[in-house]
Amino acid sequence: MHADVNSESPRVSVVMPVFNAAEWLRETCSGILSQTMADFELVAVDDASSDKSYEILESAARDDSRIRLMRSPQKGIVAALNYGIAESRGRYVARMDADDIMPTRRLELQADFLDRHAHIALVTGKIVYLGDAALNAGYARYVDWLNTFQTSNDFADRRFIESPVAHPSVMLRREVLRADPYRHGDFPEDYDLWLRLLQAGLSFSTVAEPVLHWRDHGARASRTDARYDIEKFYIHKSGFLAEWLRQRGLNKVVVWSGGRRTRRRIDALRAHAITIDQFIDVHPRRVGQVIQGVQVVSPESFFAGPKKFVVVYVSSRGAREAIVTSLNENGYTEGSNFICAS
Structure with a gap:
């Protein structure tokens, strides 16, 4: 029985919802329980599993008093997360999924970082992708993109492109997680x-070491749950982007567009009362056209005129980086004169 922990107020609470994860759960628990920092509790919340997940956790809890096993009173990931956080007691709250692997120094690295940086609300770290990168190139590219983040500004400025952190990689201060933080x-x-925390002005950061081995498989919720459909991301973040713009006195913007599909997604931004002043497009055939009542101009023509705020709505990462370089070279600063979205 492991007892090297303050049972009343551990330094870290690891909150882990569990649903039918028996295939991976022993390996996941082994990684958590092998942490170099022992002052933590593992709050494992079973979400009506129909496999042997609960029995596996019961057995592990008999051998290690740091595991607190409970059943969620309601079904679903949101209810399980909120219940686990409400029941947790740590100064910091770390998220973990029941099918991933936690490197042995993760809790030590992230808790020490938050101890040293009082202004940081959430810390993540490098992600190791566990999957077929050739077969699932989109997920692998997403992990590569996450691993480029270095500063708090990276998280703030890139939040409207994709989710700026991997959920099971984070550690947060308890005080930023109000009652039922997940909606x-x-x-x-x-x-x-993440969008609500960043909109409230809180800062995210990262450690340089790996904090998660992220397993990609066909049963992952991001592949099976309709709430994670890519269009749901576009629609939901548009309201936050519109509010971010209004907070800066902007209700009219120029959009650097990636073509017809991108312009359809801009309709979600318009639905929040943001007016599109111009489209910027590099395609000669589209320059000079009026699309959806908006004039399409070339980058050269745009840069020759007065400076206007630009939303870069280009999804292709290589093209997006080239556009950011062009904007920088013409005196535009990310977060001040332009923001990237997708």
Whole structure:
């Protein structure tokens, strides 16, 4: 029986919802219980599993007093997360999924970082992708993109492109997680929370070491739950982007567009009363056209005129980086004169 922990107020609470994860659960628990920092509790919340998940956790809890096993009073990831957080007692709250692997120094690295940086609300770290990168190139590219983040500004400025952190990689200060921090809705619950925390002015950061081995498989909720459909991301974040713009006195913007599909997604931004002043497009055939009542101009023509705020709505990462370089070279600063979205 492991007893090297303050049972009343551990330094870290690891909150882990569990649903039918028997295939991976022993390996996941082994990684958590092998942490170099022992002062933590594992709050494992079973979400009506129909496999042997609960029995596996019961057996592990008999051998290690740091495991607190409970059943969620309501079904679903949001209810399980909110219940686990409400029951947790740690100064910091770390998220973990029941099918991933936690490197042995993760809790030590992240808790030490938060101890040293009082202004940081959430810390993540490097992600190791566990999956077929050739077969699932989109997920692998997403992990590569997450691993480029280095500063708090990276998280703030890139939040409207994709979710800026991997959910099971984070550690947060307890005080930023108010009662029932995750919301029910037709949207991804984690991205919604990150957008709300960033909108409130809180800062995210990262450590340089790996904090998660992220397992990609066909049963992952992001592949099976309709709330994680890509269009739900676009629709949900548009309201946060519109509010971010209004907070800066902007209700009219120029959009650097990636074509017809991108312009359809801009309709969600318009639905929040943001007016599109111009489209910027590099395609000669579209320059000079009026699309949806908006004039399409070339980058050269745009840069020759007065400076206007630009929303870069280009999804392709290589193209987006080239556009950011062009904007920088013409005196535009990310977060001040332009923001990237998708």
